[in-house]
Amino acid sequence: MAGYGVAGHQHGHHGGADGGKHVPLHEREYIQDPVEELERKWSFEWGFSGVNSFAHLEHVKCLTKPDSTFDIGIIGVPFDTAVSYRPGARFGPRAIRAASARQNSFRGFNARAGINPYLSWAKILDCGDVPVTPFDNFVALEQMTSSYLELGHRSPLSSLSSRPKLISLGGDHSIALAALRGLHKVYGGPIAVLHFDAHLDTWHPAKYPSPWPSEQAQFNHGSMFWMASNEGLILNGSSVHAGLRTRLSGVDWADYEDDDSQGFLRISSDDIDDIGPKGVIDAIMSRMGTEVPVYLSLDIDVLDPGLAPGTGTPEAGGWTSRELIRILRGIEGLNLVGADIVEVAPAYDGVGEQTALAGAQVAYEILTSMVKRGLKDMGKVAEVPGGKGEGNKDEL
Incomplete structure (x- = not known):
């Protein structure tokens, strides 16, 4: 001993x-x-032991350690003061990390992809949290944007990436604006957005009426893509919403007209009944292709609240976690340059932590796709002998 x-x-x-x-x-x-x-x-950890990092990954405060190189970073963004209904997503990063405890490197092989993302080419770190102020949303947005610029300009450890990739654990959905501002600067142009959500989040800020209007109030978790589009951060014409089922403003289709002007393809939650998960996958891949840089932004309320109650703006009639995971597994060919999982609010979750568990699984699927894309780019795509899922086209 x-x-x-x-x-x-x-x-x-x-x-x-x-x-x-x-x-x-x-x-x-x-x-x-x-x-x-x-x-x-003594380095081994059981699922129930160890410090609360994502999937028992090495934890480094990457923002204060410029010499700690990585290829993919998990970064918590505990910000929720731009919500329109229930707060609490500031505790999402902590909950998702706790729910990821059964993920680890020795039992991390993803059978559908034929790889273990934790034991492949990529150095993956849990980069800790951005210390976002809860008192001033202007400062908070500056802090978040600065953190993405800082980490995005780092040099990755592996030559398979031109820049390190970040998977953000939110936090409310407004954090996507900071991420897109950072990515636009790092990659030198607009980024396509794949947006899983019950809601459009391309709302004109005036659709949130207030007798006390302010410019700062335009920054919220329903208008951040409207702001990003107006700033030229989004590659309009290549972006997609998936899982929509929200109510609209007013008495007509004006919200859809605003969305059309921002160049998004809309896939509703109901569409899955007609075309199935594969139809959703085909629509996304046909729209986005495999070369355009993509930011995947996933609001956990894309899931039905009966399965994922721990969120701030629940909408009945959502997808199941199985359907969502199947879709994520089918779009692994996308050129993901960043991602987020947002709006997990554990105060409203069930005792089984089902919303946080779904968020942790989503992060694992996205992580797997990022790692597998790196293998594909170097001509070493993993085979899936006898496996099922998107990795083996011959099996049903």
Whole structure:
């Protein structure tokens, strides 16, 4: 055991130097284990043990450690003061990390993709949280944008990526504006957006009427894509909404007209009944292709609130987690440059943490697709012998 490694090997077995008599551990001479032995014996973590990092990944405060290189970073963004209904998503990063506890490197092989994303080419770190202020949304947006610029301009560890990729754990959906501002600067142009959500989130800010209007109030979790589009951050004509089922403003289709002007393809929640998950996959891939840089932004309320109640703006009639995961598995060919999982609000979740668990699974699927895309780009796509899912076209 620790501290008794050498002496234990000498005296801990029958027939050894103790003449066959077992010497209790605490009675042996203490000899310090070498670092390699300490690592071998004590680095392992069960699903229920260890510090609360995503999937037991190494935790580094990446924003303060510029020398800590990585290819994919998990970053928490605990911000929720731009919501229009129920707050609480600031606790989403903590809940998703806790729900990811059963994920780990030794049991992380993704059978549908034929790879273990935690044991492949990519160095993946849990980069901690952005310390976002809850008191001033103007400052908060500056903080979030600054963090994406800082991390996005880092050099990745592997040559398979031109820039490190970030998967954000929200936080409310407004964090996507900061991410898109950062990505636009890092990649030098607009990014296509794949948006899973019950709601459009391309609302004109005036659709949130107030007798006390302000410019700052335009920044909220329903208008951030409207702002991003107006700023030229979104690649209009290549972007997609999926899972929509929201009510609209007023008495007509004006919200859809605003959305049309921003160049999104709309896939409703009901569409899955007519075309199935594969039809949704085909529509997304036909629209986005495999080369355009894509930011995947997933509001957990795309799921039905009966399955994922822990969110701030629940809408009945959503997709099941199985349907959503099937779609995510089918779009692994996208050129993802970043992603988020937002609006997990654990205060409204069930005792089984089902919303947070869904969020953790979504992160794992996105992570797998990012890693597999890297393998594809280097001509080493993993095979899926006898497996089922998108990785094996011959099986039903």
